[in-house]
Amino acid sequence: MKQSNTQLPKNVWIVMPGFNEAAYLRTVLKKVKSHTNNIIFIDDGSTDDTAEQAKQELTHVLRHKVNLGKGAALKTGCEYAFNSLGADVVILMDSDDQHNPAELPRFLEALTKTKSEVVFGARRVDAQMPFFKRFFNKMASYSIHLLFGGTIIPDIPSGYKAFTKKAYSKIKWNSLGYQVEMEIACRVTKQALPFTSITIDTIYHDHDKGMTVLNTLDLFHSILWWRITL
Amino acid sequence: MTIFQIISALFALFMMYVVTIHGKKKNLSKPEVWAWNSVWIGFIVIALFPHLLLGVTGLLNFARVFDLLIVVAFMILSVVVFMSYFTVKTLQKKLEEAIRNEAIATGKKNAHGKK
Numbered sequence: 001m002k003q004s005n006t007q008l009p010k011n012v013w014i015v016m017p018g019f020n021e022a023a024y025l026r027t028v029l030k031k032v033k034s035h036t037n038n039i040i041f042i043d044d045g046s047t048d049d050t051a052e053q054a055k056q057e058l059t060h061v062l063r064h065k066v067n068l069g070k071g072a073a074l075k076t077g078c079e080y081a082f083n084s085l086g087a088d089v090v091i092l093m094d095s096d097d098q099h100n101p102a103e104l105p106r107f108l109e110a111l112t113k114t115k116s117e118v119v120f121g122a123r124r125v126d127a128q129m130p131f132f133k134r135f136f137n138k139m140a141s142y143s144i145h146l147l148f149g150g151t152i153i154p155d156i157p158s159g160y161k162a163f164t165k166k167a168y169s170k171i172k173w174n175s176l177g178y179q180v181e182m183e184i185a186c187r188v189t190k191q192a193l194p195f196t197s198i199t200i201d202t203i204y205h206d207h208d209k210g211m212t213v214l215n216t217l218d219l220f221h222s223i224l225w226w227r228i229t230l
Numbered sequence: 231m232t233i234f235q236i237i238s239a240l241f242a243l244f245m246m247y248v249v250t251i252h253g254k255k256k257n258l259s260k261p262e263v264w265a266w267n268s269v270w271i272g273f274i275v276i277a278l279f280p281h282l283l284l285g286v287t288g289l290l291n292f293a294r295v296f297d298l299l300i301v302v303a304f305m306i307l308s309v310v311v312f313m314s315y316f317t318v319k320t321l322q323k324k325l326e327e328a329i330r331n332e333a334i335a336t337g338k339k340n341a342h343g344k345k
Contacts, residue, residue: 042333059344062337064329076330084338176326 008036011088012108013081016041017073018095022048025095029057032093032101040081041095042073060085070159071173071180082165091162099160100201107162110198117167118188118195120153121160123202133157136216140182143220147227148189154197156185167193178215179222186226231278238277242270 008014014032018025018041025041032039040060043051045067054061062076074092081087091107093099103121110119125134140156159181163171171187173180188195246267253263276283280295292298 059341062333064333066329072326076333080334
């Protein structure tokens with residue numbers, strides 16, 4: 001994998017949501033800062049000192065007074081980036097140190113080279129990825145392909161992705177929680193937005209919050225609902 | 231009088247007590263307390279004197295008063311659930327917007343202060 005400290009352009013902003021991430025946050029932010037200072041962190045009503053940790057490193061820290069969920073936090077970050085900071089491109093990444101910031105320039109490269117509006121970061125499928133995750137990811141991709149048509153989007157639950165301002169206006173989601181990644185994929189397919197995907201490395205941690213079986217069932221119920229309503 | 235009628239009347243009395251408590255806590259306005267109490271008084275009257283509804287039962291072709299009551303109860307429940315669903319949805323949306331707008335406004339102010 002190419003490891004570089006390429007600086008991102010001024011019109012590109014990184015949006016990172018976080019909930020009770022105080023333990024790893026500053027390490028992650030320092031890594032991201034080696035590529036850009038355009039970082040917006042959204043503390044989604046953490047009960048620890050996540051927001052204070054973020055403020056030590058960043059200028060743009062937004063705080064939800066109440067925990068609304070990842071979808072709402074991402075939306076707040078994107079609205080702030082596009083409407084208040086004049087961003088043209090936003091890259092979403094998780095703040096739990098699972099995503100490698102060295103791959104940030106690759107998203108931008110993929111956006112410009114392929115003339116895509118959206119770039120999905122798809123985690124490498126290898127023995128490191130837990131079986132349930134692999135199975136669920138495939139199921140999610142095929143379900144959306146079956147219901148919405150279009151090209152198969154790999155690894156939909158991955159939170160590492162980039163899109164343009166134009167794409168955001170078309171995919172603005174309503175999901176407040178973890179369903180957001182699915183809704184983005186459904187909307188991209190439904191709107192037939194040009195997208196591409198790049199393979200990314202993922203660092204699996206013990207503190208990975210993961211999803212329950214009930215969450216998974218809820219997600220598939222949501223996909224059916226979006227098929228009817230979108 | 232059957233045991234079922236006694237239980238129904240006691241249940242309605244308990245619900246009137248709940249309404250009164252919420253009235254005292256100002257969760258319900260005076261007209262709301264009156265409206266809910268009227269509903270439960272009506273419930274007690276029908277539970278104790280079901281023959282009062284025999285005319286309506288015959289008119290609507292129900293075999294028993296009990297059947298009519300079940301249908302009416304389901305209709306009322308459906309309306310209440312439907313209204314609650316939309317109220318919760320509206321509140322959720324308003325709350326989300328308020329929290330997000332506040333976060334953005336404070337973030338802008340803080341960022342401006344840091345520069």
